[in-house]
């Protein structure tokens with residue numbers, strides 16, 4: 001498709017109208033960027049049926065300079081972002097997602113982004129000396145953060161040194177001063193791999209940081225899209241139309257034509273500085289401070305009355321733990337199938353582990369070793385490897401999303417001596433709260449694979465579950481309706 005009129009410029013405001021219509025958007029006036037926005041959002045997301053929050057009239061900033069939080073943290077909002085039928089229930093959303101990531105990957109090559117000359121993002125431009133990143137109400141999210149973070153629900157556009165691959169990843173962005181920001185790309189992430197190549201060539205690394213857009217942008221830049229694939233193509237496959245982009249004046253990097261705010265600039269070789277601390281998705285500040293690349297910002301583009309999309313992590317459940325649990329569970333399900341594991345019944349990447357550190361798969365055991373195979377692939381596949389910890393395999397009678405049931409299976413169907421495998425020196429992270437204890441300076445960490453299925457060689461002898469049968473439960477529920 002070549003016609004830009006049919007492309008989608010990823011306009012946040014179109015989505016906000018929709019969410020307002022189905023009653024899940026709340027306006028908040030007068031909250032301070034310093035800690036109030038963060039704490040209000042944190043308390044909000046821990047409530048049942050929480051709305052998305054749109055902060056306005058933020059002291060010290062012009063009216064209309066806004067911050068949005070909690071955009072992805074309900075089934076209805078997440079299904080609307082993913083262009084599925086609006087689902088009020090979690091189960092309905094998971095059902096609708098079945099098979100979708102595979103379809104999106106297959107169709108992505110058909111949806112190259114479409115370039116256009118103009119877009120609302122160019123309504124205001126700060127150039128060179130006039131650049132002031134502090135023009136926007138970037139929050140100080142948590143009490144012990146090392147600075148104000150303009151980028152949380154953001155999408156960072158970068159390109160490869162020796163191919164035409166453009167990557168879009170969500171990496172947090174801390175303000176150092178009016179013209180410099182820190183960009184925390186963890187080694188192994190695609191943006192970091194591209195960065196390393198520029199640094200090896202001793203050349204400046206071009207960056208365009210998109211601070212707000214249709215939340216589909218950061219939802220997809222924040223999950224593991226296959227290496228070498230551009231997230232714009234993947235988003236195009238979800239929308240069934242290409243993304244409409246404009247070129248950054250300096251770097252030529254593609255940015256959504258209706259983005260809210262974009263910071264454009266370069267990381268010069270050697271420009272690294274301490275970044276953080278920052279309250280993380282697993283619920284801790286980092287134990288050890290490390291450096292991160294510093295981007296010198298030479299252009300700021302923004303729409304009239306711009307909106308920062310914020311997505312502050314914290315002790316789960318947090319702003320994005322729900323959406324990550326849903327998305328990563330769907331991707332892990334498909335990775336297991338692609339890895340050749342038969343009879344996978346369900347997968348859940350629990351919010352308590354930030355959708356990374358505690359993952360569960362249920363299977364119908366078919367052969368000796370089936371459970372271990374599933375557990376190891378769950379732990380080590382591309383989507384699951386980074387900062388994993390516990391991967392648990394349960395039988396099909398256990399709901400992998402129900403912690404009570406999962407831990408019951410662990411307590412009653414395992415012999416720790418036989419059923420826990422440890423993988424040493426696996427893919428770790430400096431963001432791991434346990435990093436403080438690691439002897440190595442590099443981020444390795446171990447994994448436990450727990451086979452909490454009934455032992456395959458004793459399936460026939462294994463004791464039966466002492467629980468009313470499904471049929472008896474149904475009979476009782478219909479006869480004793482007033483009780484249940």
Ligand SMILES: Cc1cc2nc3c(=O)[nH]c(=O)nc-3n(C[C@H](O)[C@H](O)[C@H](O)COP(=O)(O)O)c2cc1C
Pocket residue numbers: 152153154167168169170171172173184185186188189190191192218221222223224225311320
């Ligand atoms: C709100 C949010 C913030 C994130 N912050 C970071 C971060 O600061 N650094 C990082 O490496 N990954 C971060 N992630 C995870 C990455 O976005 C994710 O691993 C993604 O797959 C990276 O893109 P890539 O696969 O193209 O490298 C964040 C994700 C979300 C949703």
